[in-house]
Amino acid sequence: MQGIVKGYGGASDAWHPTAPHPQGRGLKKALEIAMRDAAMTPDQIALVNAHGTGTKANDIAETTALAEFLSDEQTSIVSTKGATGHTLGAAGGLEAIFTLKALRQGVTGGTIGCCCPDDAFPVRPLCQGETRELHSRYGISQSMAFGGGNAVLVLETMP
């Protein structure tokens, strides 16, 4: 067994058919619900595998939502879509696996293709070429969808 789902949260932006809510309203709610479901605090989260599509609309909304919960000094924020592309329906499952694998190894690489994060991001994602050791075995894998769907998994890797 690679790990377990400690908590889950879902919420809707109710905003636009394709664009996320600019302040990540639905994602914030999903993160709140997931963390409460997992009975955890943000400082316990070592890694966030973001939806991270690399679009202006998504990334600013996502980093805005994340900034309300955690600090990029304590938590590594990465997107693996730089390596895989957007796998659509497979993204959620695939990225949960990536999250568990990184947590298991205790280290994460940065976001492939990300060299100069927008200064407007309130939290800074880990960039290509950067690596960071992970301080706990807990992480988040989150996904956002057309129509404003948001889903967050809190994951724990097995020791």
Next chain:
Amino acid sequence: MKGVTVTAACSLLLEGFEAPESLGQQLRRADDFISLAVVCSQMVLKNSPAKNLPADQTGIFIGTAYGPLETNFSSLASLIDDGEGQISPTLFSHSVYNAAAGYVARLLDIHGPALTITT
């Protein structure tokens, strides 16, 4: 299963279906799958004894056998016939199975989780 009560139900058929005028503008680009979901959801909420449900305490669950299959075929046909740069963004965004749930959430102001399950 405990604590589950059906308080309202609605059924609609595609034959003869017309979206009400109040939703006409918002559904002008929507396909039948989306339109049926929105109109039916609106009727169910209107008929439910539980009025004024808080937006973040209300969720959406859509079960569908085929989903927006016709829209899927149209978008794939466009991809093949017109090339990958030419597909309509609206058509593509409506081809995902959770498109209807997204419309229901937006037009009926529902902020809870939205799940779409298909066979």
